[in-house]
Amino acid sequence: MDVNKILSADILDILFEGKNKEYGAYDLRRSYNKRITVALVSTAVICLLLFLGSIMANSSKKEKTEILVAEDVTLEKVEEKKPPEAPPPPPPPKQEPPKVEITKFTPPKIVKDEEVKPDEEIKEVTKLEDTKIGTINQEGAKDEGIVAPPVESKGTGVVEAPKVEEDYDKVFTVVQIPAEFPGGLAGWTKYLERNLNRDLPVENGAPPGKYTVYVSFVVDKTGAISEVKAENDPGYGTAAEAVRVIKKGPAWKAAVQNGRNVIYRHKQGITFQVSED
Incomplete structure (x- = not known):
């Protein structure tokens, strides 16, 4: 190849000077850049189509x-709070019947006057008319012959609350x-x-x-x-x-x-x- 042509020739022409350019290697190297560009563009287009298809598929879901x-x-x-129950009233005090005057009965016994004790002295009949005769001497109210009524039992003193009818x-x-x-x-x-x-x-x-x-x-x-x-x-x-x-x-x-x-x-x-x- 002439010197003037070398300065303007392509590197492939210099490498394949005097060789068989129809064999295939020359054409492959000559079209290498074009094939790389086509491959990159094709890959980008396929990726873009896949991306757009995914978006359309998601948007089509109902x-x-x-x-x-x-x-x-x-x-x-809701549980209603019940008011505290009032304590039961205390039982009424036990009422004791009033004391009645009692005169001790002294059986007759013949003794000397100085040996007679005061509580063994036989009372006169007039003094026994308004008193009861018993085994002891007791001071109290005169016996008027009235029988005291029996003491009424008051029970427990607890009064049941009346039942409330439901509305x-x-x-x-x-x-x-x-x-x-x-x-x-x-x-x-x-x-x-x-x-x-x-x-x-x-x-x-x-x-x-x-x-x-x-x-x-x-x-x-x-x-x-x-x-x-x-x-x-x-x-x-x-x-x-x-x-x-x-x-x-x-x-x-x-x-x-x-x-x-x-x-x-x-x-x-x-x-x-x-x-x-």
Whole structure:
């Protein structure tokens, strides 16, 4: 190769001067940069397509709402503090009958006057008319022949408190048999599945999770529902929907206390579960 051509020739032309350029090595080295560029661009395009496909797949997932739990909640029983019982009155003091004058009976005995003791002296008959005769001498009231009445036993002195009749017209929060939806828990769950708008939380933008609403209402003696209100509000329209479904529903079975239907305030929980497909 001429000197002038060497200065302007490519390094591959210099290396393959006088060699068989059709063999393949020359073409491989000549197209090396082009093949590397194509490979890098192709790899970048494939990665970009995979990334875009992943984003589109995530965005295409739809959220759905399920009714997870339909539970009854029993209001806690509040124990009323009873006032301390008053101590029983002390027993009445024992009354002793009044003392009556008693004169000792002295059998007659013949002795000398100086040997007679004062307590053995025989009383005159006139002095024995208003006194009792006994074995001792005792001072007291004159015996007027009145027999004292017997002492009446007062017992223990404890008076039982009168029994208080329960008011069956008040609103009970704790009863022996709580109010119940017709058909029990199975009937209640079936009613919710048919009437509850389970897609409402998703339509209002609720993220995946559980949303439990506690609704309290009064069930009267006939089972009619009134005073329905939500005790809490998880949001996304769940509280209003739970209240609507209970108001729309049929009458319940009335609560029972001591064999009687009573007015009962019931608390019911409804849980919405938002999950991804």
